[in-house]
Amino acid sequence: GQQVMQIPQYQHVQEGEDFTTYCNSSTTLSNIQWYKQRPGGHPVFLIQLVKSGEVKKQKRLTFQFGEAKKNSSLHITATQTTDVGTYFCAGRYGNKLVFGAGTILRVKS
Amino acid sequence: NAGVTQTPKFQVLKTGQSMTLQCAQDMNHEYMSWYRQDPGMGLRLIHYSVGAGITDQGEVPNGYNVSRSTTEDFPLRLLSAAPSQTSVYFCASRTSGAPTDTQYFGPGTRLTVL
Numbered sequence: 304g305q306q307v308m309q310i311p312q313y314q315h316v317q318e319g320e321d322f323t324t325y326c327n328s329s330t331t332l333s334n335i336q337w338y339k340q341r342p343g344g345h346p347v348f349l350i351q352l353v354k355s356g357e358v359k360k361q362k363r364l365t366f367q368f369g370e371a372k373k374n375s376s377l378h379i380t381a382t383q384t385t386d387v388g389t390y391f392c393a394g395r396y397g398n399k400l401v402f403g404a405g406t407i408l409r410v411k412s
Numbered sequence: 413n414a415g416v417t418q419t420p421k422f423q424v425l426k427t428g429q430s431m432t433l434q435c436a437q438d439m440n441h442e443y444m445s446w447y448r449q450d451p452g453m454g455l456r457l458i459h460y461s462v463g464a465g466i467t468d469q470g471e472v473p474n475g476y477n478v479s480r481s482t483t484e485d486f487p488l489r490l491l492s493a494a495p496s497q498t499s500v501y502f503c504a505s506r507t508s509g510a511p512t513d514t515q516y517f518g519p520g521t522r523l524t525v526l
Contacts, residue, residue, distance in 0.1 A: 312452065336515070345502060345517040346455065391454060393515075398462055399470065400445070400515060404454040 305330060305396040309403030317411050322379040324406035326392035333395040335368055335375045340405070341388045349377075382410050413438050416518035418503050424524045425493040433488040433521050435503030441516075443506045444486040445470070446478065448499040449520075455502065461486055462508065493525045 309326045316322050326335065334353040338346040350359055352368035352375060359366045365378045375392055389405040419434045437444065445460035447470075457470030461480040475497060477489040486505075490497060500522050506515040 309454070334513075338515075345520050348514045348516070351513070393455075395513075398443070398460065398468070399457060401457065401471070402447070402455040404452060 305394070305399065305401045307392060307394045307401050307403040309392055309406060311406055312404065313407045313409070315409045315411065316382050318384060319381050322382050322386070322408055323376055324390050324392075324408075325374065325376050326394070326403050327374045328394050329373070330396070331372050333397070335372075335395070336393045336400070337366060337375075337377055338391045338393060338402075339388050340391065344388075346391060379408075382408070384410050384412050386410055415439065416503055416505055416516050418501075418518035418521050420521060421519065422522050424526065425490075426526050427494060429493050430489070430491050431493065433490075433501055433503075433523075435486045435488065435518060436484050437486075437503075437505040437516070438484065439505060439507075439516070440483060441505035442483070442508045443513075444480065445504050445515075446476070446486070446488045447502045447504065448472065448497075449502060450499050458488065458501075493523075495525045497523065498525045499523060 336351045337349040340346045356370045357368040363380045367376045389407050391405045392403045393400045416437045442463045446458040447455040456472050459478040461467045467478050500520050502520050503518040504515045506513050
């Protein structure tokens with residue numbers, strides 16, 4: 304079946320350091336979405352990437368979609384304590400949205 | 413708009429009991445789905461629906477039933493609860509055919525099966 308692998312599982316960074324999480328699919332994706340879940344909360348949509356090689360930015364967050372539409376990354380520049388939470392990628396296969404296991408980000412101030 | 417609502421927020425069941433998790437959305441979204449979230453495993457799709465009267469299985473459908481009689485409501489039924497069903501359950505909805513098919517999640521139901 305369709306699977307989306309996400310690494311790393313955990314990342315502890317010092318405030319001000321950068322952070323990156325990666326997702327990889329064995330098959331081509333229609334699109335990929337990124338979500339953030341704060342501790343105790345629910346996933347909240349961040350962005351959707353559709354085109355091969357697409358790069359989108361939201362302030363300190365940069366999202367990339369690979370040329371083959373099989374991998375994606377989320378990079379946060381100069382992390383802040385407000386960035387803590389779990390970041391999920393989710394790949395679309397037809398009608399189904401398949402989530403990666405998520406990367407838990409902890410930021411030490 | 414209330415968005416996606418879920419009830420109850422917390423529930424404790426004994427093994428073998430049945431219950432229904434409620435989910436409703438007021439955004440007129442065609443597509444609704446149920447996920448369970450377990451530590452280290454992300455969100456796994458249980459069942460989904462692309463419109464009233466149409467449902468299909470996701471990755472982990474065993475032990476769960478769904479129905480979609482209206483656009484607004486998508487209840488999830490546990491017929492005979494098992495400890496392995498202890499999890500956080502999220503309902504989600506989205507439009508279909510839009511340029512960005514943002515999925516909106518409800519606040520979740522934390523279920524413990526003893």
